[in-house]
Amino acid sequence: MKQVYAGVPNGILVFLLLAIFLMNGAAVYLEDTLIPDITKLLGVIVLLTLFYRIRNRMANVFLTIFLFFFIGDAFSVFNFEVLSGKLATTFYLGSYSLLIFVLLGKLKRIKYEGLVSIYLIVVLLLNSYFLYALYGVVKENFSDNVNLILYICHGITLIALTFFAFAVYLSQETTQSIIFLVMVFCLVFSDVLNYISTLYVYFWVFEFMSNMLHLVSLILLYSYVFNHHKIIKAKSKTSLDTYILSNSERLTA
Numbered sequence: 451m452k453q454v455y456a457g458v459p460n461g462i463l464v465f466l467l468l469a470i471f472l473m474n475g476a477a478v479y480l481e482d483t484l485i486p487d488i489t490k491l492l493g494v495i496v497l498l499t500l501f502y503r504i505r506n507r508m509a510n511v512f513l514t515i516f517l518f519f520f521i522g523d524a525f526s527v528f529n530f531e532v533l534s535g536k537l538a539t540t541f542y543l544g545s546y547s548l549l550i551f552v553l554l555g556k557l558k559r560i561k562y563e564g565l566v567s568i569y570l571i572v573v574l575l576l577n578s579y580f581l582y583a584l585y586g587v588v589k590e591n592f593s594d595n596v597n598l599i600l601y602i603c604h605g606i607t608l609i610a611l612t613f614f615a616f617a618v619y620l621s622q623e624t625t626q627s628i629i630f631l632v633m634v635f636c637l638v639f640s641d642v643l644n645y646i647s648t649l650y651v652y653f654w655v656f657e658f659m660s661n662m663l664h665l666v667s668l669i670l671l672y673s674y675v676f677n678h679h680k681i682i683k684a685k686s687k688t689s690l691d692t693y694i695l696s697n698s699e700r701l702t703a
Contacts, residue, residue, distance in 0.1 A: 467669065471662055478658040486661050487527045493665050494520040497672040505679055511548055512675045518545035519668065539600045546607045546637070553614040553630075556622070574613050581605040601645075608638050626677055633670035640664040 470489055477485035494516050501508060508516075522541035525534050615634040619627040640663035647656040 467666070470665065474661055475658050478654050478661070481654075486657075489665065490523045490527055490661065493668050494523065497668060501672065501676060505676070508675065508679070511552060512671075512678075515545045515548045515552075515671070518542070518548070536596060536600060539604060542641075543600070543604055543607055546604075546611055549634075550607070550611050550614055553611075553618055556618045557614065574609070577609045577612055581609060604641065608641065612638060626674060626681075629670055629674045629677070633667045633674065636663045636667035636670065640667065 474486050474489055477483075498508075498516055518541045522538045522545065525538035525541065528534065611634050615627075615631045619631045640660045643656045643660035643663070647653065647660060
């Protein structure tokens with residue numbers, strides 16, 4: 451399994467995450483929305499700040515994903531009546547679609563044979579059934595057709611994202627594929643708990659876990675992006691060293 455790279459010491463990230471967990475848990479239990487809202491708004495900003503303190507640039511696709519998450523979080527925090535929820539869902543859909551785009555380049559190396567095909571079929575069927583079951587529970591709570599269409603598109607996108615992430619993991623089983631897969635699971639469970647809490651039955655634990663899983667998914671995305679850039683840099687340096695060594699051997703031969 452490949453080495454894990456991290457832009458911030460793991461101990462510091464774990465400590466900060468536990469502190470945020472405790473503060474948000476107490477705030478949600480006491481029905482105080484200020485701390486959860488601040489956490490949601492600052493999550494992407496803090497992660498981007500940490501990234502750019504260490505590295506000079508980020509690939510455009512990853513930066514766009516973070517920006518879409520930030521705009522979606524902003525619309526979910528600031529209430530602009532019905533339009534706010536629709537815009538938040540739309541930007542989240544955009545970020546999920548770009549995450550799928552990131553995975554598409556890795557699918558060429560996947561061999562759909564044997565147990566891999568069986569696992570992928572099982573995952574696809576389970577996710578589809580789960581989405582259908584959830585739809586049956588909450589469909590009566592949608593106020594208009596636009597929200598219903600957004601929910602369906604949201605569910606289909608999450609199924610596709612989970613399917614592709616699982617396919618990449620089964621074919622590669624690297625640290626990066628594991629981070630991406632766990633991130634996708636956090637996103638899925640966060641959105642499911644949010645739908646249940648918003649449209650079906652409110653329970654403060656559901657809201658708390660939804661917020662925290664969303665934050666964990668952003669931290670995992672940060673780790674994935676940082677690892678990606680460090681691996682690319684290491685490969686480029688190795689290729690350059692090999693090229694220089696090859697030319698040196700040719701000149702001295």
